[in-house]
Amino acid sequence: MHPTHPDLSSHECSTAMRSVRDALDLLGGKWKLPIIVGLTSGPRRFKQLQREVVGITAKMLSKELKELEINGLITRHVQADVAPVAVTYTLAAYGRTLYPVIESLHTWGQQHRRHIMHPETLEATAAEWAAPDALSA
Amino acid sequence: MHPTHPDLSSHECSTAMRSVRDALDLLGGKWKLPIIVGLTSGPRRFKQLQREVVGITAKMLSKELKELEINGLITRHVQADVAPVAVTYTLAAYGRTLYPVIESLHTWGQQHRRHIMHPETLEATAAEWAAPDALSA
């Protein structure tokens, strides 16, 4: 048809799309990111984590932890000597590389909550945040 | 070694968790973010978008676009005068506030792909990225 639409970024766009979907493959679903957030403040034990990630069932937590471990984002260590075997989960170094992602989601979610509660300030808000036109970085 | 990290207080942690889950409520699922990425480089028509977001069915695309519009992230406009009614989707101002999120996911996904393909450079990689200790901002 009309190949003349000056689409600067059709390449960049598909690159971005691929990367985002790669990331989503690992982090997608309802629980993975909340779990990682729970681990940002230090090692946690199973039940402890289950209490923090409100609403998750033991089965889901168990399953998600396995997947996160397989992908190298978290580490599981067992202390067999102590009383009723202590199991601890920690953010692995690789998992810590997710901080920027967590942070941006955290910030956006916070703003979003305000935005929902005070919709009258919408335009101001949207303008203030200022969208950096990066993404091509 | 010693990740003497700015331990998120338990309060900050639950705040972060709540925000992240708020964001995930809007953006969760397999398609929403890829669709938004597709719209970052300009307005798109339905079929055009379907071609870019590889693998999505018309039904899903239609459903997701509706939800994104309801949440004010994108805008739909219809041009009724032209031949076979042209429908165009655009990132709304509010949707553009997601750039930081998209960008961090994009960056991480890109690194992750490299990481998968050259696992031997793992330690170097993880160290290099350096996790910004923010998040408590």
Next chain:
DNA sequence: CACACCGGTATACTTCGGTAAACCGCTATC
């Protein structure tokens, strides 16, 4: 005329994410 593109909708189906609840061996507490 036959065919393809557009922007979807309708119907039917399958898969998977997720829940609820019971259960396991072990330990410590009342």
Next chain:
DNA sequence: GATAGCGGTTTACCGAAGTATACCGGTGTG
């Protein structure tokens, strides 16, 4: 001895998410 905590696994089940396919009215193309 009963109960509760730990770190899960197992079973059973449901509903949402996602897929596949066909179809619609309109138009323009060969």
